[in-house]
Amino acid sequence: MKLRSFLLILQRLAWIAFWLFLPITSFRFFPSGLGGGTLVRPLSLYPLLLLLPLATLPRLFSRPLPRTLLTLLPFTLAVLISAAASFLLGIEPVLGVSVTDRVLRALITLAIGLSFYLTVAIMPESPAELRSALRWMTVGFSFAFVWGSLQTLYILHFNSAYFNLLNQIQKAFSLRKLFPTRISGATYEPNWFAEQINLLLIPWLLAAIVNNSSLFAWRWRRVTVEWLLLAWAVMLIAFTFSRAGYVNLAVLALAALILFRLRQFSQRGFSLLKMGARLALEAALVLLLFVGMTFFVGRKNDFFARIWTYWLETQDTSFERFLYYIGFNARLTYSETALNTYQAYPFLGVGPGNYAFFFEKMLPDEPLAPTPELLRIISPEEGRNRLITPKNLYLRILAENGLLGMGGFLVFLIAHLGCALFLWLSPQGEQRTWGTAALFGLFSLAVAAFSFDSFALPNMWVLLGLIAAAAQIARRQAGAGER
Numbered sequence: 494m495k496l497r498s499f500l501l502i503l504q505r506l507a508w509i510a511f512w513l514f515l516p517i518t519s520f521r522f523f524p525s526g527l528g529g530g531t532l533v534r535p536l537s538l539y540p541l542l543l544l545l546p547l548a549t550l551p552r553l554f555s556r557p558l559p560r561t562l563l564t565l566l567p568f569t570l571a572v573l574i575s576a577a578a579s580f581l582l583g584i585e586p587v588l589g590v591s592v593t594d595r596v597l598r599a600l601i602t603l604a605i606g607l608s609f610y611l612t613v614a615i616m617p618e619s620p621a622e623l624r625s626a627l628r629w630m631t632v633g634f635s636f637a638f639v640w641g642s643l644q645t646l647y648i649l650h651f652n653s654a655y656f657n658l659l660n661q662i663q664k665a666f667s668l669r670k671l672f673p674t675r676i677s678g679a680t681y682e683p684n685w686f687a688e689q690i691n692l693l694l695i696p697w698l699l700a701a702i703v704n705n706s707s708l709f710a711w712r713w714r715r716v717t718v719e720w721l722l723l724a725w726a727v728m729l730i731a732f733t734f735s736r737a738g739y740v741n742l743a744v745l746a747l748a749a750l751i752l753f754r755l756r757q758f759s760q761r762g763f764s765l766l767k768m769g770a771r772l773a774l775e776a777a778l779v780l781l782l783f784v785g786m787t788f789f790v791g792r793k794n795d796f797f798a799r800i801w802t803y804w805l806e807t808q809d810t811s812f813e814r815f816l817y818y819i820g821f822n823a824r825l826t827y828s829e830t831a832l833n834t835y836q837a838y839p840f841l842g843v844g845p846g847n848y849a850f851f852f853e854k855m856l857p858d859e860p861l862a863p864t865p866e867l868l869r870i871i872s873p874e875e876g877r878n879r880l881i882t883p884k885n886l887y888l889r890i891l892a893e894n895g896l897l898g899m900g901g902f903l904v905f906l907i908a909h910l911g912c913a914l915f916l917w918l919s920p921q922g923e924q925r926t927w928g929t930a931a932l933f934g935l936f937s938l939a940v941a942a943f944s945f946d947s948f949a950l951p952n953m954w955v956l957l958g959l960i961a962a963a964a965q966i967a968r969r970q971a972g973a974g975e976r
Contacts (some may be wrong), residue, residue, distance in 0.1 A: 516637035568901030579844025599846030613958025687738025700930035842895035912964035
């Protein structure tokens with residue numbers, strides 16, 4: 494009995510730690526067997542390793558499971574088939590790295606991602622448990638926000654002694670030092686920080702605001718904790734100077750406006766013409782605010798300011814030259830290379846992790862001199878054997894797993910879209926809030942997937958796991974009500 498109580502306490506502590514540690518995704522101290530040679534090292538993996546034997550695996554065989562788990566099978570099977578087929582392509586080792594090494598590493602990262610998803614989808618069994626998980630996640634992000642806010646101070650007014658102090662603290666737990674002109678929170682780089690805020694936190698904040706609800710008891714009129722956190726999150730994303738983060742935030746703001754007005758107009762019976770005109774005006778105001786924020790904050794970052802200074806400082810106003818000017822050309826080359834790889838191996842791809850072996854062969858036929866980043870990758874220097882990826886989840890799946898893998902992945906996402914709509918159309922207020930958050934999260938994921946490609950990052954898996962858990966709880970409540 495004492496052992497059982499101890500294990501329950503350990504499980505509870507691990508569950509809390511899992512949510513608190515989510516913002517730290519490049520933890521310095523990581524064993525090589527768990528991906529210690531990669532940049533993605535989520536600290537939440539440590540409590541997850543406790544949760545897997547204590548809760549996740551036992552519940553797989555003893556509890557009703559979310560139906561979305563079935564949609565994981567086609568994608569997982571497609572990845573395994575493409576992995577097996579890649580050994581028949583005759584790929585030669587490069588710089589001591591073999592196909593086996595790449596495939597094994599890719600499958601381990603996928604297993605890590607699936608473990609995140611399974612645990613989050615299975616663990617919450619009631620609305621109270623889901624709310625508790627979201628509260629702990631909010632607390633974890635609050636700590637990360639404090640750390641990010643301390644970083645904004647040297648952006649506003651740089652002080653070398655202050656920056657060096659924060660840098661030493663950052664390097665104590667993270668793989669990478671801080672950026673003197675951008676904030677990165679507790680992550681590896683600024684874009685990661687903006688992405689995790691947009692994917693994991695803002696959908697739930699916006700949903701609570703749109704539905705006038707809150708996870709917390711404190712409230713002053715309509716102002717809730719979610720309002721304060723949202724304002725804080727927007728401020729921090731602004732100082733990441735992440736282009737993808739800005740675009741994603743704008744998409745979320747427009748989605749929130751549309752969903753809020755749709756529900757409001759449907760309740761009050763406004764005409765379609767009036768609704769459309771008001772939405773168009775409000776959307777224009779939202780975009781104008783984002784442009785103003787971008788211009789105001791961008792004055793603190795010369796590289797970010799290139800987005801508009803290009804049109805003022807150069808006479809060659811071609812769009813291709815603009816992409817080079819803002820440093821986006823390398824991303825385009827990664828994408829073109831992935832597309833070339835997919836076109837050469839359309840059905841099964843080249844196998845998980847094997848994009849790197851085909852990188853030089855599939856590069857587009859264009860000069861590399863204007864892109865130093867690409868020259869460093871293909872030059873035979875120390876560190877060249879680092880992982881090369883397309884930096885685009887859709888294109889990575891197409892290049893490495895082909896149409897079979899992309900089809901399986903889309904089925905997986907569509908299943909969660911169905912869960913989101915099921916919740917959003919629910920007559921119960923709390924379930925509608927979950928559904929609204931799920932829709933925001935899927936909108937955000939659809940945009941963010943153009944700028945990340947790692948299966949080991951927990952953001953996507955945790956988001957989808959929360960959607961699956963919310964839908965499963967709602968179905969269980971509906972079943973109990975019918976009985």
